[in-house]
Amino acid sequence: MSLGLSAGFSRSEALNRAAWTMLFLLIAVLLGVFIGWGAVNYSPFILVLLLAGLCGSVAVAFSPGLAVIGLTAIVWLLPFGTLPFRIGFRFSFLDLATGALLFLFAWQVCTHRLRLPARASAIAVSVYAVLLLVAAGNGLRFGLTEDAVTLAIKLASSAFVFVMLTAWLQTGTVARRAATWFLACAAVQALLGVVLYFIPAGYAIGILSRLGVIGYPVGGDVLRYIADTPLLRATGTSVGPNMLGGVLVFAIAFGVALWASHPRRWWLLGVLGLLLLCLLLTRSRAALLGSGAAVAVLTVIRYRALLWLYPLGGLALVVLPQTRAMLLHLLSGLRAQDRAAAMRLDEYAKSFQLIQDHPWLGVGFGPPPSIDTFLGVSSIYLQLAEFGGLLTLAAFCLAVGAALWSMWRGWRTSVNPDSEWVVLGAGAGVLGALVTGLFDHHYVSMPHMATVFWMVAGLGVSTAWVRQRPNRSADV
Secondary structure, eight states: OHHHHHHHHHHHHHHHHHHHHHHHHHHHHHHHHHHHHHHHHSOHHHHHHHHHHHHHHHHHTTOHHHHHHHHHHHHHHOTTOBOSSOBSBOOBHHHHHHHHHHHHHHHHHHTTSSOOOOSHHHHHHHHHHHHHHHHHHHHGGGOOOHHHHHHHHHHHHHHHHHHHHHHHOOSHHHHHHHHHHHHHHHHHHHHHHHHHHHSOHHHHHHHHHGGGGGTOOOSGGGSEEOTTSOOEEOOTTSSSHHHHHHHHHHHHHHHHHHHHHSTTOTHHHHHHHHHHHHHHHHTOHHHHHHHHHHHHHHHHHTOGGGGGHHHHHHHHHHHSHHHHHHHHHHHHHHTTOSHHHHHHHHHHHHHHHHHHHSTTTTTOSSSOSSTTOOOOOSOHHHHHHHHHHHHHHHHHHHHHHHHHHHHHHHHHTOSOOTTHHHHHHHHHHHHHHHHHTTSOOHHHHSHHHHHHHHHHHHHHHHHHHHHTOTTOOOOO
16 A cells, blocks of 8 residues: 555656656747847847846845845936836836835735834835825826826835835844945946046947937937036936936935944045045036035034034035036026026926915826926925825825934934944935935936835834844844
């Protein structure tokens, strides 16, 4: 009897092995056909990237830490990259990465491998994300467009990145690693921005135009200049100089906090110099103000030794020709003496009128309610009020306030100093972004910028929670 059962199990195992072998062979054949077809119709290099992305997707399914690093690399290096073909929609790399993360997170929650963080900041961010979707539904009465629906979903998904990070980053080591990768990817983007700025324009246009196969703009328009002047602005692979400057605010905050807490790491000065140089080359006045606010917050709250940098920085602004030109550009904007600043004042006036007409849930993310109405303004606060009304704006302010309070409380009551730079850098970066957002709208209108914003907030809050649990040693 036992011999018969043993033989049965052996035959069953053999059949299982044969079935799995046939399945893997079938998958290999299909992949080979797909790669061959793509190499003929598109580019072998693009297909290799897709295959690497597929392998990476399998890897991150077993490691949320790798997933966070992958998302960080995408938002910094290829924020506008898309698949070279359409599958109903033309999905971007960011769409696929965020969707995979949400699926992985939902699967872990449903299988009880992970618990949703039941804290005020996570709940407030979730409410904000839901209100974005409600506002999008309310805006459908003015017209239905594919871009409006997808933008609302992308912005809500970006906010949920905060919830995912606070659930995943459960140890100080993982949080510090994520913040370090964030800073490293920022340094690579800054290097790209500086190199593309200084090389001849023809070479820069040629290099950036090669990204056209993955959805980037091509031609002479890839280079950006200050309006009515020949002054070039650095963009890197972020398409817009203001968008590059906006994300550099977070990187500079992290870099200053890391160097101030580890002053003997002199190589960090090189990284900081690269980030600051790239920021100056973007000529983004809002980002310059935001970075200054972030460094000022770090100086006042914790790192008083940074005070000696202020007279040195002021001297550089006045003496060096490049920084003096940036200072004059900043002053002309504050005085509304150039065309861009004057246009902002007109935008603000029209925005106030639109908010008065649709105060509670705004007009959504689609077309404006009438042909004589202009939708869009250079301020995250007014832009949010236009999109989702005062309710969504209040939810955003509440969510950001709860996140900042969690960081502050975690830093003040902590007994673990190792991750202090992550909490302070994230908090200063978020505050710097709020200052930048007074004159810029990208944090609430561009999915990759919104992802960076909530990613930094999530890093700071999760690290603050970890610092209050000194005995927690299990990794994620």
